[in-house]
Amino acid sequence: MTASPAPAPSVDRLAPWAFAAFVEANTHDTQYRPPVVDGPIGPTIVRNGRELVNFASISFLDLERHIPVRRHFAEGALAHGLSTSGSRMTQGICRPHQVLEETIARRTGKERAISFATGLLANIGFVHAMSSSAQFDTGIEVRNNDTVFVVDRDVHWSIWKGLEGLGYGRRVHAFRHNDVADLGVVLERVRTRKTVVIAESIYSADGTMGPIVEILDACDRHGAISMIDDANGFMVYGPENRPYAREAAAIRERADFVMVSLSKAIGLEGGALAGPAAAIDAFELLSGTSMFTAAIQPPTAHAAERTIEALAADPTIVDDYLAHAARLRRQIHEAGTPTTPTESYMLSMPIGNDAAALQMREWFVEDGYLVPVFSYPAVARNQALLRLFPHAGHTEEQMDAFLRTLLTYRRRLGL
Ligand SMILES: Cc1ncc(COP(=O)(O)O)c(C=O)c1O
Structure with a gap:
């Protein structure tokens, strides 16, 4: 049996809400159609069939x-x-x-x-x-x-x-x-x-x-x-x-x-x-x-x-994680990249220019990383930032390769 066709959208009656124009104006952004994830989400994530090193997971302790x-x-x-x-x-x-x-x-x-x-x-x-x-x-x-x-x-x-x-x-x-x-x-x-x-x-x-x-x-x-x-x-x-x-x-x-x-x-x-x-x-x-x-x-x-x-x-689970996150923060600082001044596990890196931050997000995906970007309207215009969660399951190699990639982009964008 074939599925019956979806009902015709009530475009005209919804026009006053401006949904279509809203989505149309933002087609450069994937956020309105969330990518589909296969398998468990952890230090890596398979999104739309592609595996990325994941810096977006808020369940960061890798408890399994x-x-x-x-x-x-x-x-x-x-x-x-x-x-x-x-x-x-x-x-x-x-x-x-x-x-x-x-x-x-x-x-x-x-x-x-x-x-x-x-x-x-x-x-x-x-x-x-x-x-x-x-x-x-x-x-x-x-x-x-x-x-x-x-x-x-x-x-x-x-x-x-x-x-x-x-x-x-x-x-x-x-x-x-x-x-x-x-x-x-x-x-x-x-x-x-x-x-x-x-x-x-x-x-x-x-x-x-x-x-x-x-x-x-x-x-x-x-x-x-x-x-x-x-x-x-x-x-x-x-x-x-x-x-x-x-x-x-x-x-x-x-x-x-x-x-x-x-x-x-x-x-x-x-x-x-x-x-x-x-x-x-x-x-x-x-x-x-x-x-x-x-x-x-x-x-x-x-x-x-x-x-x-x-x-x-077992306090070592969190102790080890915090040491792991602190190591990445230290390396980012040593590489001359500023983060917001905090000792927390969250890494927030001011980028400024909204277009540059969005460009970085695209490059990161092309190179195999999922890195969340906060840009306008989530934060003030041109105060964009990268906001990362180091994950307890990230290997040192993944962290080091991420840092090298970040520095390449910063140089390319003159940041
Ligand atoms: C500060 C703060 N409060 C509340 C929430 C909402 O928590 P939950 O994901 O359990 O709904 C979040 C999650 O993003 C948060 O960061």
Whole structure:
């Protein structure tokens, strides 16, 4: 039997949305038609049939080498099934979710945690829970439509999405990226009883660690509640021998709320909010992104919990990775190429000119590398950068060859 033809596109009725013109104007870019990947994504990736050395993977620890994640996943699937089959409020949470949430609460140093299908939903749910009003049959009322948010200008899209509609300049204020003095000025100006400050640990665009201790000091001085989005730092920073031990301790000991993602170091999918027990319990209802959507799949929750515990039990996995990433950073510096000034594992290399950065991306693919480029509108015009994740599975030869290739392009472009 032949497949029936696709229905004729309702081009005319969609015209006011300008989708066709939008895609047409951007045909030089592949981003609207994602390349198709075959096989597992790791230090290399097979995209549209071509193998590339992969500097784009956010699950960078190559955990299969150390932890039998897929076996944990399979065990979880056999023991708990594949789906939560509904909202956690109607049927309850599965055992793996309970164990995962207890583990995340313990590892983040908070009283309780609640998991979400993604970190993005955790962030949107946090803003919603902290800012909405509701009345329940039992006579209980929450009135939080007077909450004011003060956020680092570069926080993740999901926080900005949550804040949409609250009124910029009214209930939403931003401070300059990583600028604690500016945060102080904004907090001084806002002066309300219910202020929430949101910042990130490691920022995904530039790889910098936020000035966490100073941000938390400012929150203390102004009586503000703090929320740190630790999507990129969870289970990476913390132990004394690693960079940012001071910031990680402050997140653990002093931040009121912390958000974690399971798609980064843990290499799976899901997110969580951790914080004071009463608030987290209230978030079951008030976040909306918990109650009105499905949860993490049970085998993923099980494998995530096993992975968190395995990373905690064997710190050499992350230690080795950080040393591996630091080596590439050092070599890039020694070769005279600037990166954003940070000690994090993310490598952000300012290129400037948007056209040059896009040209580099094409050359990289031709030469067998997948290297993400952030250009306008992701960053300001002509402030393009290469943003790399070294992968624990990259060999020294792959790293060295990448560096030689990068230097060739820089010379060719006169950078
Ligand atoms: C800082 C930050 N917050 C939140 C998220 C969203 O996390 P998830 O991938 O779990 O939805 C990301 C991922 O890109 C991130 O970098």
